[in-house]
Amino acid sequence: MEAIVIQTLNGVSLASILVLTSLGLAVIFGMLGVVNLAHGELFMLGAYAVATMNMFGLSPWWGLLVAPIVVGAIGMLMERTIIRWLYHRPLDTLLATWGVSIVLRQVVRLIYGTGHMSSTSLMVGSTTVFGYEYPIYRLFLIGITVVIVLVTFLLYFKTNFGLKIRLVISNRSMARALGINTSKTDMWAFGIASALGGLAGAIMSPLVTIDPEMGLTFLAKGFIVVIVGGIGSLYGVIAGGVVIGGGEAAISFLLRPVVAQIIIVLLAIVIIRVRPKGITGG
Amino acid sequence: MSNNLLYKQPKSWALGILLLALCLFPQVFSGYQTSLLAKFLVFGIFALSLDLIWGYSGIVNFGHAIFFGAGAYAMGIALKYLPFAGATYLAVIFAILVPMIIAILLGYFLFYGRVGGVFFGVVTLALTGVVQSIIIVSSDLTGGMNGLFDFPPPKLGIPGILEFDLYSPTVAYYTVLVSAIGCYLLAKYIVNSDFGRVIQAIREDEDRVEFLGYNVPFMKVVIFAIACGMAGFSGALYVPLGFISPDLLSIERSAVVLVWVAVGGRGTLVGAFVGTLVVSYLQTFLSDQFVVLWLLFIGMLAILVILIWPSGIVGFARTHPFKSLILFKRS
Numbered sequence: 380m381e382a383i384v385i386q387t388l389n390g391v392s393l394a395s396i397l398v399l400t401s402l403g404l405a406v407i408f409g410m411l412g413v414v415n416l417a418h419g420e421l422f423m424l425g426a427y428a429v430a431t432m433n434m435f436g437l438s439p440w441w442g443l444l445v446a447p448i449v450v451g452a453i454g455m456l457m458e459r460t461i462i463r464w465l466y467h468r469p470l471d472t473l474l475a476t477w478g479v480s481i482v483l484r485q486v487v488r489l490i491y492g493t494g495h496m497s498s499t500s501l502m503v504g505s506t507t508v509f510g511y512e513y514p515i516y517r518l519f520l521i522g523i524t525v526v527i528v529l530v531t532f533l534l535y536f537k538t539n540f541g542l543k544i545r546l547v548i549s550n551r552s553m554a555r556a557l558g559i560n561t562s563k564t565d566m567w568a569f570g571i572a573s574a575l576g577g578l579a580g581a582i583m584s585p586l587v588t589i590d591p592e593m594g595l596t597f598l599a600k601g602f603i604v605v606i607v608g609g610i611g612s613l614y615g616v617i618a619g620g621v622v623i624g625g626g627e628a629a630i631s632f633l634l635r636p637v638v639a640q641i642i643i644v645l646l647a648i649v650i651i652r653v654r655p656k657g658i659t660g661g
Numbered sequence: 662m663s664n665n666l667l668y669k670q671p672k673s674w675a676l677g678i679l680l681l682a683l684c685l686f687p688q689v690f691s692g693y694q695t696s697l698l699a700k701f702l703v704f705g706i707f708a709l710s711l712d713l714i715w716g717y718s719g720i721v722n723f724g725h726a727i728f729f730g731a732g733a734y735a736m737g738i739a740l741k742y743l744p745f746a747g748a749t750y751l752a753v754i755f756a757i758l759v760p761m762i763i764a765i766l767l768g769y770f771l772f773y774g775r776v777g778g779v780f781f782g783v784v785t786l787a788l789t790g791v792v793q794s795i796i797i798v799s800s801d802l803t804g805g806m807n808g809l810f811d812f813p814p815p816k817l818g819i820p821g822i823l824e825f826d827l828y829s830p831t832v833a834y835y836t837v838l839v840s841a842i843g844c845y846l847l848a849k850y851i852v853n854s855d856f857g858r859v860i861q862a863i864r865e866d867e868d869r870v871e872f873l874g875y876n877v878p879f880m881k882v883v884i885f886a887i888a889c890g891m892a893g894f895s896g897a898l899y900v901p902l903g904f905i906s907p908d909l910l911s912i913e914r915s916a917v918v919l920v921w922v923a924v925g926g927r928g929t930l931v932g933a934f935v936g937t938l939v940v941s942y943l944q945t946f947l948s949d950q951f952v953v954l955w956l957l958f959i960g961m962l963a964i965l966v967i968l969i970w971p972s973g974i975v976g977f978a979r980t981h982p983f984k985s986l987i988l989f990k991r992s
Contacts, residue, residue, distance in 0.1 A: 470779060470782075473782050474721075474963055479964060481916060637794050640790075641791050641795060648771065648784065655775045
């Protein structure tokens with residue numbers, strides 16, 4: 380019984396991590412049609428924000444606040460200088476954002492060195508869930524993911540800005556004819572998505588080793604979640620996160636974690652073959 | 662993207678001088694320089710195979726190093742387990758077939774699943790990590806993190822009568838040179854064939870080609886398998902010149918080959934070699950001291966080429982006034 384409860388919680392928290400990292404990717408793709416290969420590096424920068432606060436002796440909570448602001452600003456800068464010239468060349472955005480990801484990684488290396496960084500945990504200890512011990516931070520992770528997803532959905536479906544975004548997605552030229560500054564909404568959407576990536580990195584920072592390469596693993600997983608779930612839809616991210624996260628937790632319970640990760644990627648390729656539009660797509 | 666019909670072929674006398682220079686290279690320069698150029702020509706074949714899919718069929722592969730590495734590993738493993746004379750030829754065939762089979766499997770799942778364009782690139786990127794893990798995990802066969810090294814040296818020639826050791830720089834160089842020319846001619850033949858024209862039509866408008874009655878996923882699988890077989894072949898050629906380790910399949914190597922092709926000019930074939938040589942020689946001058954700065958430079962080069970110079974060196978040379986100074990002349 381204990382194994383089942385703990386494994387279920389592990390699966391849910393893994394799914395939360397994946398949803399958190401993929402949300403920004405899905406927003407950028409759904410809105411702008413851009414696959415942002417630098418998203419993993421934005422995630423990495425978020426984690427470095429927490430580690431930097433830690434280095435200066437400040438509370439890691441400051442990192443959680445600073446990460447989305449700084450990373451969001453970097454994202455907006457990236458959109459203004461590079462991405463916006465390439466909207467009509469999707470394959471080229473792939474290579475350009477790939478270049479950005481290499482640049483960000485090397486800049487971090489130059490500033491912080493190649494070694495690992497660490498951040499103190501935001502909260503330590505464990506609590507009892509259904510009578511079993513479970514780390515409190517992982518529960519916080521699940522909770523904050525739910526909050527972030529809800530806020531994103533509210534922003535998307537209930538606010539004026541969300542309305543503009545949805546209008547731009549469904550008909551860009553009509554949106555422009557109605558007087559919406561599409562270039563501005565593009566910039567803000569990219570900024571918000573980047574901020575989501577940075578926030579995800581900051582939240583994940585106590586659970587992973589922080590080094591310049593960390594973004595790559597999360598990027599690859601994030602994309603698999605987005606593709607398996609259904610490209611460009613917010614619901615798809617959640618579905619994909621649950622399937623991939625739950626699957627990985629279940630398989631790593633039975634086999635070695637490395638083998639589990641291999642199986643998950645291969646499984647994802649098979650899922651794509653069977654359901655090309657993802658789990659939520661028609 | 663350039664259409665071959667619009668341009669004159671390189672002038673024959675210029676081509677002759679270039680070939681002569683390449684043939685005489687080992688006589689003039691040291692063994693070190695010879696094997697360096699041989700290595701870069703191997704990378705050139707690797708880049709050529711990427712240009713075949715990226716420049717001509719619009720399939721962008723962010724894990725092309727998988728197929729290069731698979732070729733090198735297949736070659737090494739075959740040499741290790743086939744310790745008889747003439748095994749080198751079998752090993753090379755093996756090194757072409759293994760990446761081809763991987764490509765066909767991958768292509769079947771992705772192209773028939775209609776995963777095209779950008780998302781194909783993303784899946785191949787994810788796959789790089791997976792294949793690297795597989796190689797590290799199955800260390801009995803591949804040597805794991807330490808790499809694969811205890812195999813007999815590959816030999817060319819007629820077994821027992823006339824044998825050349827591929828570890829000699831001159832033998833390796835001439836083998837690579839002949840292979841590079843062969844691969845270039847093969848690629849040129851493919852893109853100018855009827856099949857090649859359909860492939861280029863797929864790049865321009867996949868749906869329209871589908872409506873014309875072509876089996877688009879099948880065509881894509883075929884060109885992808887050919888390109889990956891060629892990448893595997895370049896991996897096999899790399900074996901006597903380098904070291905087989907999981908590093909061959911690294912994400913950096915996949916990134917650098919994209920930059921080689923982009924710098925040289927996509928969809929030009931010869932640009933793959935030009936870009937590879939230019940960037941690689943630049944790397945030997947710069948990277949020994951500054952590894953971090955070198956990669957930073959590669960990243961910036963990728964952004965700049967895409968933003969301001971998408972046609973690359975060869976594309977630029979073909980369309981600009983000083984074209985008559987270069988090998989390529991517009992009609």
